[in-house]
Amino acid sequence: MLQEDKQLRDKLLRKDEKTTEFLIEKYHKLLWLIVESTLRGVGSVEDIEECVSDVFVRLWRKPEAFDPNRGTIKTYLSIMAKSIALNRYKALTKHFEVESNRIEEGYEEDTLDILCREESAGELLDAISNLNEPESEILIRRFYLGEKPSIIAAKLCMQTKDVENRLYRGKNKLKSILYRLEG
Numbered sequence: 001m002l003q004e005d006k007q008l009r010d011k012l013l014r015k016d017e018k019t020t021e022f023l024i025e026k027y028h029k030l031l032w033l034i035v036e037s038t039l040r041g042v043g044s045v046e047d048i049e050e051c052v053s054d055v056f057v058r059l060w061r062k063p064e065a066f067d068p069n070r071g072t073i074k075t076y077l078s079i080m081a082k083s084i085a086l087n088r089y090k091a092l093t094k095h096f097e098v099e100s101n102r103i104e105e106g107y108e109e110d111t112l113d114i115l116c117r118e119e120s121a122g123e124l125l126d127a128i129s130n131l132n133e134p135e136s137e138i139l140i141r142r143f144y145l146g147e148k149p150s151i152i153a154a155k156l157c158m159q160t161k162d163v164e165n166r167l168y169r170g171k172n173k174l175k176s177i178l179y180r181l182e183g
Contacts, residue, residue: 012063
């Protein structure tokens with residue numbers, strides 16, 4: 001996958017329109033879900049569309065910001081979408097609070113939530129890119145898309161218990177990476 005991402009970056013640097021169209025086609029639904037989950041109850045359809053478009057505009061304008069050594073294009077676009085959506089959320093609400101009705105029962109706020117809320121997307125991208133697959137995808141699906149472990153398990157053809165174990169281990173790895181980055 002790393003070689004494929006390096007080739008994508010080279011094409012993006014050359015402003016290859018077909019590559020950009022390919023990425024839009026492949027990832028716009030995923031980015032829509034990420035932005036929609038962040039702006040749910042606050043933003044309009046137009047806000048979501050604009051955020052998703054902003055991701056691809058930023059990629060087009062500054063393709064050198066994508067570093068395939070730090071993570072996949074999917075992870076990079078997902079985290080950029082989350083960051084843009086968080087900015088829009090702040091602009092729409094003028095303050096940033098997680099509403100209690102948006103927190104799932106039994107779901108405790110942890111380091112990942114705090115980082116997302118504080119817009120530490122760069123640090124988060126670094127940390128997630130240091131995780132192996134499927135841990136990085138599981139974390140994105142759980143914390144960016146809000147999918148439950150049973151849904152993730154079905155989509156990734158895994159047992160729910162395996163997903164829960166990988167979530168636990170992935171979060172611990174992520175925390176240790178983030179603590180190392182901080183200090």
